[in-house]
Amino acid sequence: MDDIDRKIINHLQGGFPVTERPFRDAADKLGLEEEALIRRISRLLEAGYLSRFGPMYHAEKLGGGLSLCAMAVPEERFEQVADQVNAFPEVAHNYARDHKLNMWFVLATETPERIDQVVEEIEAATGHKVYNMPKKEEFYVGLRFRL
Amino acid sequence: MVLSEADNDLIKAIQGGLPLVPRPWSEVARQVGLAESEVIERVRALQETGVIRRFGIVVRHHELGYHANAMVVWDVPDDQVEQVGEALGRQRCVTLCYRRPRRLPHWPYNLFSMIHGKNRERVLDYIDQITEELGLREIPKEVLFSGRRFKQRGAKYR
Numbered sequence: 001m002d003d004i005d006r007k008i009i010n011h012l013q014g015g016f017p018v019t020e021r022p023f024r025d026a027a028d029k030l031g032l033e034e035e036a037l038i039r040r041i042s043r044l045l046e047a048g049y050l051s052r053f054g055p056m057y058h059a060e061k062l063g064g065g066l067s068l069c070a071m072a073v074p075e076e077r078f079e080q081v082a083d084q085v086n087a088f089p090e091v092a093h094n095y096a097r098d099h100k101l102n103m104w105f106v107l108a109t110e111t112p113e114r115i116d117q118v119v120e121e122i123e124a125a126t127g128h129k130v131y132n133m134p135k136k137e138e139f140y141v142g143l144r145f146r147l
Numbered sequence: 148m149v150l151s152e153a154d155n156d157l158i159k160a161i162q163g164g165l166p167l168v169p170r171p172w173s174e175v176a177r178q179v180g181l182a183e184s185e186v187i188e189r190v191r192a193l194q195e196t197g198v199i200r201r202f203g204i205v206v207r208h209h210e211l212g213y214h215a216n217a218m219v220v221w222d223v224p225d226d227q228v229e230q231v232g233e234a235l236g237r238q239r240c241v242t243l244c245y246r247r248p249r250r251l252p253h254w255p256y257n258l259f260s261m262i263h264g265k266n267r268e269r270v271l272d273y274i275d276q277i278t279e280e281l282g283l284r285e286i287p288k289e290v291l292f293s294g295r296r297f298k299q300r301g302a303k304y305r
Contacts, residue, residue: 009211014201018190020183021169034169041204042167051207054164055199062150062158062198068247068259096294097218101254104218104291131254137229137246140236141200145208145263 001049004032006147008040009049013144014056056143065112067134069119070101071126078102081126090118101131150198153181157189158198213263215270215292220256222249222287228258234281235260240273256289267292 007030017025023041024034032040044050059066073081078096085105086094094105109115119130150158156179166174172190176183193199208216223231228246235258236244243261264270271290278284 009204009206012203013206014203016203018172018187018194018202020172020187022171023167023169038167038169044204045164045167049207049210051205052164053167053204054161054202055158055193056201056205057158057162058197058200061196070254072253097291098294099289099291104293131250133247133250133254133259135245135247137232139232139244139246140241141243141245143242143261145206145211145213145242146239147211 001044001047005040005044008032008037009044009145009147012041014142059108060112063111065107065109065115065134067107067115067119067132069105069107069122069133070131071103071128072101073103073126073128081128084125085122088118088122090114153179154189154193154198157181157186158193161190208263212265214265215267216261216263217267217270217274218291218293219260219262219274220289220291221258221260221283222255223258225257231281231283231286232258235277238273238277238281240264240270240277255287 011030012026016022019025021034023037027034027037030037041050041053045053071081071085082094082096082103085091085103088107090107090109092106092108094103096102097104107115107118109118115132115134119132123130157175160175160178165171168174170183172186173183176186179186181189190199190202194202221231221235232244232246235241240262241260242263243259245259246257247259249255249257262270262273264273270292274290278288
């Protein structure tokens with residue numbers, strides 16, 4: 001990865017033009033050729049630095065449900081419960097965190113009603129309480145990273 | 148906002164990524180059976196209504212050297228949460244900031260902020276900095292670093 005790659009990453013996390021020749025228009029702003037920009041984005045994707053080049057959707061506006069959930073899982077059962085939780089296709093990601101509530105996962109469902117059902121299903125499958133903490137207000141959702 | 152069937156097709160067609168070719172919308176248009184100009188118009192409308200929050204590079208932050216991420220949770224009095232949330236959201240090191248419900252008695256925290264950094268020391272420095280700068284020393288908080296990542300598939304729609 002070189003300075004041009006870093007510049008591309010810093011400038012194109014959002015703000016990509018929606019035009020007939022978007023790569024040309026974006027490349028102009030960055031002082032690059034269209035072809036070079038396409039090639040570099042492809043290479044960054046292949047190298048695994050990017051997860052995708054595309055849209056970030058607003059789940060609720062698509063009609064879906066989204067929530068952050070946590071569980072307090074005894075250490076000796078952690079692996080087993082993680083497998084049980086991750087087996088649900090609605091679990092978008094799952095992190096272990098240092099706290100009594102030590103398993104944190106995001107549910108993304110096709111409908112808002114489905115969140116509560118999945119919470120119940122996970123409680124039934126694991127035998128542990130799920131703390132469901134859907135967002136009440138957004139202050140910042142940029143999730144941008146500078147290099 | 149009510150999404151049409153064409154919008155839904157479009158949302159599905161590009162959720163994995165845009166074709167990396169000079170005229171990507173023309174290729175998407177072929178897939179969904181619309182004209183290129185109509186696809187561009189619809190995508191712009193989806194941006195305007197906020198269905199598409201943003202468009203472009205989505206990074207894998209671990210792979211880019213952001214090895215530590217902390218969820219910093221704050222127990223802010225309800226009448227201050229708005230102000231504190233907005234102030235936290237403006238900090239460069241804060242990548243996400245939400246208000247969520249408390250789950251008493253086990254979970255008193257109502258404001259969640261994510262802070263990513265190269266390593267834990269760096270993240271802890273950021274937290275000290277923003278605590279000082281925003282005058283949050285009196286607000287109870289906890290820092291939950293992430294350990295292992297068990298799953299990350301991103302949300303899929305439809």
